[in-house]
Amino acid sequence: MARAAIDRAGELRLDSEKLAQLWETGAILHFSSNRFDVTKSESESAQSDSSIGDSYSLTFFAAEQIAAKLASGDFSTGEKFFLGFDGTTAYFAWCTEDAAIAAVKAEAKKQGVPADKLIAELPPKENFKTLREIGDDLSDAEMGLAVHAQALANWHHTHQFCSRCGATTTSAQGGSLRKCDKDATEHYPRTDPAIIVLVKDKDDRILLGRQKIWPEHRFSNFAGFVEPGESFENCVAREVGEEAGVSVDDVIYLGSQPWPFPASIMIAFHAITNNPEAARPDGQEIEEVRWYSRASMKQEILNKTLLLPPGMSVSRRMLEAWYCADGSDIADLTGGERWSS
């Protein structure tokens, strides 16, 4: 998900007239109630492996198609966000709420009952999918636009009011900020940093943990939010100590990945522990920790006693990079969790 291919063209955000012109000829994503409007790909050959499933791409709309969607009454008025310009085409997101979902939410609120179950009972719209469902299918350009659009939509949705005075706020500069309608203070989208770490020992084994809430046999790297006043490196040491009981040094930065569920960026490290024998789960968030060599990982996947993280996750990439570092075949790392919503 760290893939991005479209220039964000920040200089255009200040020119609202130009943005309005570009909208008319732009390529517009539609994000509604946490789902993208998508197109199902024609499959090239009949897949016998049912776990492969359908493949999707984002649908890009013209301004008049968006106008027709709005006129249908199926969606809220929504907001338009500028995502970037590749020299030929300007990209935007139209972020709305599905009218049927909004009606159910309002009714649930009136009755004082949770809305989730009622929303789940609505007839599914087959052409709307979550980023978790389609992430593995997207091109670099699509993924860059999708994470940008979703992160913006999530932030705007929860920042309708000024945190200083409580007055309403209005989206400005192509959606890159909101302005207070009363005191004109500017509010910028927030991104919450979280570290994720591949813990190794001197023998190049890796330590994985499993959270109580995960599907059976699912193991992954350790991760956690960076606290105020904390460096990434200190956060890595604290999280690994808390969740897995080992101390680490040699904390090395690997890369980062936007993770807009709802507003994070994952900063990835690897780290070496000198006391692997101290590994134990915290018993709270983590219920089990296990050391893996490449051979034991391969065997447990074959035995179906290890379910790897989904393909689009940074943790999967980290595991693959470690596994292949000695020339082992990535094809051994089959399967893994698939998100269904």
Ligand SMILES: [Zn+2]
């Ligand atoms: Zn204000």
